[in-house]
Amino acid sequence: MGDSSSASYIRMVQHLIEKCLIFHMSKEECMEALSSHANIKPVITSTVWKELEKENKEFFEAYSRSREDRVSEMETRQMIEKLIADSSAKDSDD
Structure with a gap:
């Protein structure tokens, strides 16, 4: 080349x-x-x-923080969905 x-x-x-x-x-x-x-x-x-x-050091630092925030938000959302699903399953068992 x-x-x-x-x-x-x-x-x-x-x-x-x-x-x-x-x-x-x-x-x-x-x-x-x-x-x-x-x-x-x-x-x-x-x-x-x-x-x-x-x-582009500043951009990638901000990009990394943004990705971490997104992952954290997704984990929180998944935990809440699991709690709701577990609660619904328990309610239907009663």
Whole structure:
């Protein structure tokens, strides 16, 4: 690969990573998605992701916090749904 084709490939990977970010994917989820859907080796995705993190430190810190908040909200929602389901099952047993 020449310099221009390498740079073009990296820009394409960066663009695909940005699409993954829109879908709130983790680095690991993004690596898996690009590997299976775009035939991009996980090491390439990981390397480009790390460079993006270096260049956009504040964004990725906020992104990480946002993902943690989403996971926490989902866990809370699942706990509440389980409590409701358990309560309903108990009520129907009575």
